[in-house]
Amino acid sequence: MQAIQCKNHPDVQAMDRCTGCAETFCANCLVNIGGQKYCGSCKVLAVSGRPIVEQATIPSAMASDALKYALIGIICFPIILQPMAIYKAVQAKKEIAADPQLTGEGKANAALVIGIVTLSLWLLAIFARVANA
Numbered sequence: 001m002q003a004i005q006c007k008n009h010p011d012v013q014a015m016d017r018c019t020g021c022a023e024t025f026c027a028n029c030l031v032n033i034g035g036q037k038y039c040g041s042c043k044v045l046a047v048s049g050r051p052i053v054e055q056a057t058i059p060s061a062m063a064s065d066a067l068k069y070a071l072i073g074i075i076c077f078p079i080i081l082q083p084m085a086i087y088k089a090v091q092a093k094k095e096i097a098a099d100p101q102l103t104g105e106g107k108a109n110a111a112l113v114i115g116i117v118t119l120s121l122w123l124l125a126i127f128a129r130v131a132n133a
């Protein structure tokens with residue numbers, strides 16, 4: 001069985017293929033970027049293309065959680081879930097402000113509004129009940 005040679009070094013056995021151009025290269029020629037192997041020339045493309053692809057595509061898990069708690073909290077245990085939703089929404093807004101790649105400010109704002117409104121209505125209902133008793 002014939003050994004596959006590195007495209008750059010004909011006397012060196014190739015270790016793997018480049019993800020970009022599918023040519024074979026030795027360990028010295030390949031670089032690992034995000035778990036993928038690239039040769040010298042494809043590496044430049046992979047590195048320069050990567051940040052654009054990843055930008056603004058990471059939804060904030062904190063914002064999603066905040067909205068989830070706020071929505072469930074309209075029906076179930078608002079006294080527990082709404083403060084959690086408000087807390088998580090505030091944290092999410094901080095997280096999003098600090099990291100431009102994170103998205104979900106709309107969710108965080110929605111969770112904040114739902115949290116404050118639901119909690120206010122719920123507290124009003126309790127006060128009304130206490131006042132009437």
Ligand SMILES: [Zn+2]
Nearest residue numbers: 018021039042
């Ligand atoms: Zn390549």
Ligand SMILES: [Zn+2]
Nearest residue numbers: 006009026029
């Ligand atoms: Zn090589």
